[in-house]
Amino acid sequence: MSVESPVIMLVAGEPSGDDRGAGLAHALRSRLGADLKLIGVGGPRMAEAGVTSLFDMSEISVFGLLEGLLAIPRVRRRALEVARAAAREGADLVVLIDSWGFSWLAARALRRLAPGVRLVKYVAPQVWATRPGRARALAGLVDHLLVINSFEPPYFEAWGLPTTFVGNPALHMDFSSCDPAAFRVRHGIGVQAPVLLVLPGSRPGEVDRLLGPFEDAIRRLKADHPGLQVVLPVADAVADRVRAAVAGWPFRVHVVDGEQEKREAMKASDLALACSGTVTLEVAQAGVPMVVAYRLGAVTYFVAKFLIRTPWVVLFNIAARRFVAPELIQEDCTGPRLAAQLDRRLRDPAFRRAQVAAQDAALDKMGRGGPDPSEAAAQVILKMLSGDQPRLSSGT
Numbered sequence: 357m358s359v360e361s362p363v364i365m366l367v368a369g370e371p372s373g374d375d376r377g378a379g380l381a382h383a384l385r386s387r388l389g390a391d392l393k394l395i396g397v398g399g400p401r402m403a404e405a406g407v408t409s410l411f412d413m414s415e416i417s418v419f420g421l422l423e424g425l426l427a428i429p430r431v432r433r434r435a436l437e438v439a440r441a442a443a444r445e446g447a448d449l450v451v452l453i454d455s456w457g458f459s460w461l462a463a464r465a466l467r468r469l470a471p472g473v474r475l476v477k478y479v480a481p482q483v484w485a486t487r488p489g490r491a492r493a494l495a496g497l498v499d500h501l502l503v504i505n506s507f508e509p510p511y512f513e514a515w516g517l518p519t520t521f522v523g524n525p526a527l528h529m530d531f532s533s534c535d536p537a538a539f540r541v542r543h544g545i546g547v548q549a550p551v552l553l554v555l556p557g558s559r560p561g562e563v564d565r566l567l568g569p570f571e572d573a574i575r576r577l578k579a580d581h582p583g584l585q586v587v588l589p590v591a592d593a594v595a596d597r598v599r600a601a602v603a604g605w606p607f608r609v610h611v612v613d614g615e616q617e618k619r620e621a622m623k624a625s626d627l628a629l630a631c632s633g634t635v636t637l638e639v640a641q642a643g644v645p646m647v648v649a650y651r652l653g654a655v656t657y658f659v660a661k662f663l664i665r666t667p668w669v670v671l672f673n674i675a676a677r678r679f680v681a682p683e684l685i686q687e688d689c690t691g692p693r694l695a696a697q698l699d700r701r702l703r704d705p706a707f708r709r710a711q712v713a714a715q716d717a718a719l720d721k722m723g724r725g726g727p728d729p730s731e732a733a734a735q736v737i738l739k740m741l742s743g744d745q746p747r748l749s750s751g752t
Contacts, residue, residue, distance in 0.1 A: 374402050448474065499518070599611055625642075627644065650669065681711065
């Protein structure tokens with residue numbers, strides 16, 4: 357293998373992974389130049405960054421116990437396809453981004469079919485919240501782990517897994533080019549009109565479970581705040597699904613596409629109703645107070661109740677060790693309860709400002725303003741390619 361012309365695979369299974377993969381692809385390309393061959397699995401952002409995808413990322417983007425069980429045959433088949441491609445293309449290194457279930461299957465297949473390849477896991481399983489045994493399992497499968505939270509390395513280093521904290525890309529979102537006033541003009545929204553940002557998730561299951569209570573909450577809210585404008589940035593993976601659903605809502609929704617429009621929508625908003633996930637960090641960085649919601653499938657939730665070891669779901673709440681933003685999960689995720697939390701914030705600007713200040717403090721605690729995560733991750737990978745770290749001597 358030559359460091360000057362390596363073959364690197366980047367494998368992501370969901371939109372947040374697609375974002376991280378795109379950032380990493382750009383950072384690697386800037387260092388290794390045109391001779392770098394990038395293949396793997398990703399979405400539109402990784403494609404724009406020059407990653408040739410083996411198949412559509414949506415085929416492995418599954419969440420929830422029942423959905424996961426039904427998808428096992430397809431996901432196993434795709435994991436084998438990744439391993440075979442790595443062997444066929446002579447991949448020097450594979451980065452498995454987020455998506456624990458698929459990453460686990462792909463890593464096992466890669467150890468069997470491409471034993472010489474170096475394996476990197478980017479984003480750790482949340483062993484501090486649930487299933488601590490995954491730390492030991494991962495240590496037996498990959499050569500290096502890149503984590504996005506500063507408190508995570510000890511959980512994995514205890515099992516001998518080399519681990520590097522690189523930071524969370526969501527804490528480095530650039531809003532400098534955003535013009536919220538122009539956004540309002542473009543979408544016919546008055547300067548003084550209150551704007552509610554609605555983010556129902558990026559997975560089909562999330563959208564299907566959340567749009568119902570979201571619609572109910574907004575309908576109730578608009579009864580008391582008739583001038584309220586609703587803006588919904590739509591994720592590529594669920595765009596058609598979301599557009600079809602909101603077309604039947606009894607009030608206008610400004611549905612917007614694209615990364616720049618999403619960022620400008622965030623900066624133009626007064627309040628957000630958000631699905632739990634990476635997007636909550638992005639909204640917090642935009643300086644927008646939020647109410648966070650989530651629903652799991654009934655079977656998945658039943659199992660999760662016995663596995664989750666933290667009272668918080670949102671990362672900045674975990675960092676703050678309190679409910680900076682309210683989390684309305686499962687049976688609490690109803691139209692009336694969501695509307696009540698949103699209404700309180702719409703009526704009280706001082707309360708909104710206090711929440712934004714608390715969100716900012718939590719983001720700072722998480723490492724906002726540190727080195728660029730993609731650049732830090734690329735540096736680790738370059739060291740591995742140059743042989744600075746030995747391969748795992750044996751895999752599972």
